[in-house]
Amino acid sequence: MSVAGVGEFGLIDRVTSRLSYGSTVLLGPGDDAAVVAAPDARVVASTDVLVEGRHFRRDWSSADDIGRRAAAANLADVVAMGADPTALLVALCVPADAATDWVEGLADGLGAEAAEVGASVVGGDMSASPTLTIAVTALGDLGGRTPVTRGGARPGDLVALAGRTGYAAAGFTVLSRGFRTPRLLVEAYRRPEVPYPAGPQAARLGATAMIDVSDGLLADLGHVARASGVAVDLTRDAFEVPPQMRDAAQALGVDPYAWLLAGGDDHALVATFPAATALPAGWRVVGRVGEGAGVTVDGLPFDGPGGWDHFR
């Protein structure tokens, strides 16, 4: 059955009937707007959009995978402020001949990823469009914590990383060259494993700045360096090339450090902490904040590709 066959309201019914709602949802889908608990009296909000052919391909990822990635990209932004995600809203534009099964799979992926952090899909909108497009807004609650911006890093701070980098970029390269393995890398591209609890944890530990790694570690630390008016130096030895990544890099003729340092979309969290901070498991020190500007690796500019621009 196509989405045109069931119509807008039929499709909305099919999708909302698959969703479940956590305790933060005071009023779910089906009215003019949802009502979500915001006990902190401040709400954290972020929007990301995924466009078919640019951010995902239906022949590379299942509907469920794409839903999980769309949710993860937004939930990561919320935890990168130190907040707990509470809700997602989804604007979905699909070709009229798309299968309702595909849309239901997407909703399942969005809902499942949100549920991992106790959040729920509370609303949205759908339209036919020639271009499959998924815009997600995530809301979160700070629980009394100070939001961790990009602008608070100070010279002398540690730079620490939670989660993986380079896996999704390696998986993307593998798929781009027409391969389907190594499975570890391809799955990392399809379904990022975001270290969600590390975000609020970093805020509690006194992180001075934090960002989720969506454009690549160098580019995203560049945002932190610029916003904080500092320099960041990464330690190359802090990054181990995992065996499957090393093998894939060799087979494809790629420098694996280009994946590790410049690959985006794993949604790791990178944060700066006062030097005396005792970092718990899950965080590892990968560099240091200094005076100056820009991001270096072992004191030198990185000579690989550095970032990502969605218009180029």
Added chain:
Amino acid sequence: MSVAGVGEFGLIDRVTSRLSYGSTVLLGPGDDAAVVAAPDARVVASTDVLVEGRHFRRDWSSADDIGRRAAAANLADVVAMGADPTALLVALCVPADAATDWVEGLADGLGAEAAEVGASVVGGDMSASPTLTIAVTALGDLGGRTPVTRGGARPGDLVALAGRTGYAAAGFTVLSRGFRTPRLLVEAYRRPEVPYPAGPQAARLGATAMIDVSDGLLADLGHVARASGVAVDLTRDAFEVPPQMRDAAQALGVDPYAWLLAGGDDHALVATFPAATALPAGWRVVGRVGEGAGVTVDGLPFDGPGGWDHFR
């Protein structure tokens, strides 16, 4: 200059530099997420998406008009819950050859419409896409009021309307037939005049149900009737055909009541109130809630077109 020429971050800088931020904005664009005041400890949230060719045409409306309409559609959803809008987030997908001027105009329209209700554009995302698409999420604060859903109408309640209906639909028909006048109707299509303050006002007056008229009065009251388990009967004589609409209807061979009763996109507010409610200026009684199901006009089914489905 095209958006591809200035790049994603250049375009974001150009847009955010044009925006201003009200007192509800604790942290605006430029970080992983925005932080918005939610003094009520509940946040109202709604998402709507506009797709070029389906919801707007660049040759019919200026960028500023389209921005205003995109904002209005979402702000109307928030006030229809009885809440005060606080913030907008915008996911914008534009062809790479679009002019930066156009995007700046859109941002101006979004910001100006938000400012009318004391809200601000606090964040968003941009991507290139073959299909110009604008997804907007609006947030709002209930200020201690009970959210007014679609589900609370009771037999005996008054049905009252704030704002205009049929103007935008008439303007759309005029433009569809290749005309540019009457100006009143065309401008109503381009730039809806939403009775924003009437939403929170209705909540304070004890409205039992409320909805913004985006699909047409009959269709939207159909949502209220279904959610409330009641019937709604409209009084045809409560709707006056304004002179320009009468003339346009005559010239184009259209029943003006099809515009008034089934035309969407003016974002009027329609609400039900206990029969004894003294309605202030701006609200007029247009019907009555009864036992049963469905929406009638003077006791009979309306024999014109009834609604709108975005996949058909």
